[in-house]
Amino acid sequence: MAIGRVHSVESFGSVDGPGIRYIIFLQGCNMRCRYCHNVDTWDIDDVKNYNEQEASALLDQAERYRSYWGKEGGITVSGGDPLLQIDFLLELFRQAKERKINTCIDTSLNPFSREEPYFSKFQELMTYTDLLLVDIKHIDPEKHRWLTGRDNANILDGIRYLDSIHKPIWIRQVLVPGITDVDQYLYQTREFIASLSNVQKIEVLPYHTLGLYKWEELGMKNTLADVEPPSAERTERAQKILRGEPIR
Template sequence: MLGRIHSTESFGSADGPGVRYLIFLQGCPMRCRYCHNVDSWGFNKGDMKSADELLDAAERYRNYWGSEGGITVSGGEALMQIDFVLELFSKAQERGINTCLDSSLAPFTREGTFFSKFERLMEVTDLILADIKHIDPAEHKALTGHDNANILDCLRYLSSIKKPVWIRHVLVPGITDVDEYLHRTRDFIAGLENVERIEVLPYHTLGVYKWEELGIPYTLEDVEPPTADRVKNAEAILRGCAD
């Protein structure tokens, strides 16, 4: 089986515990207005590689991983290639490699064959990095072009099976950086029993040049990154340290 690969990075330090080999898969159904990997949206691009090719490349850096490192698969949206990720993670665990899935969870459904594959994938996944793009359904759709009902359902499912999750939340002034929405997000997270860490990711414009190169209008060009005080405020609320 071959996966469609956008890119890889040898020494990731911000996408899971320890030092990690990052594998970015090609193709994503979401259209997040702040996406910094807009070139990963298309499903017919990327290089075709096998699980063994990727794991052989990753293991060249194994001495740097320490006790916590391993591989992280991101995107694009990794779950759009769930069969490939299942094979990749199964072979990774056979090699004793820690596995981390970075996902928006947008493809999740409890129906059809996807769910049985997802259940099997969770058996060989050590950690999930899950974005909560926006807690409000209408605002989520305006921000990403996608509803969030199945995403929140997936997070509840992951809680029910006690799968370790790190929650990530991109803080966008005027969109997600609103105290009402932050409190609602906190209330949702408080109902989960598997969240090990909560990360606030400040909005940035480092990927805007990709939108320009692809000729896609960037609709947040007038939005500035959040201030340090607003980032601290969001962290305090989401971690339950503020009223």
């Protein structure tokens, strides 16, 4: 029986998938995004930041709020990156489907691999998954490595795989002035998105500094601490570029 390392939960999520959702944040992430607002979820072995839970117990908790979900709601598993705990995620979603619960994964796809045994597990997981929210951190490989500490080749490969199996995704882009908020990179990202047929929605998430206190509490230096959030105009422009809408 797989046991999940659960960082926290949110009972009434309204921005992480369709409808009202029960959000489950799992511990562990391999990336080190400079703008991360959940740095306390990075270390998968940090026992101070997670509780071990079984899938059935977690779903029992979630279903207490089922009357609020409506036709579109359900559960979203986020992180960290939930794909690091794929064995637990498989069991959780398998049981969720037995209960007829809508399932969504919020992921960077960094753990994605076509190597076995991971790939077979991922393929099975997709049979129980209704939607994925996929964060494109940066389209440029070198900039991506600077921003996250990791390459993006397997991430883009993972998105293409999801397209090949017609699995619905929402694309998300955090807009950081001077880093991801650069027209050249936005147009490159748009070109990549335009090559896909499974994208249901594109969301631009303006960079914010709400999570800086966590960096300070952990004694970590945040290199983007002095970066201001993007203006409403820049956010709107980025949205239009990524969605392929005309710029006036």
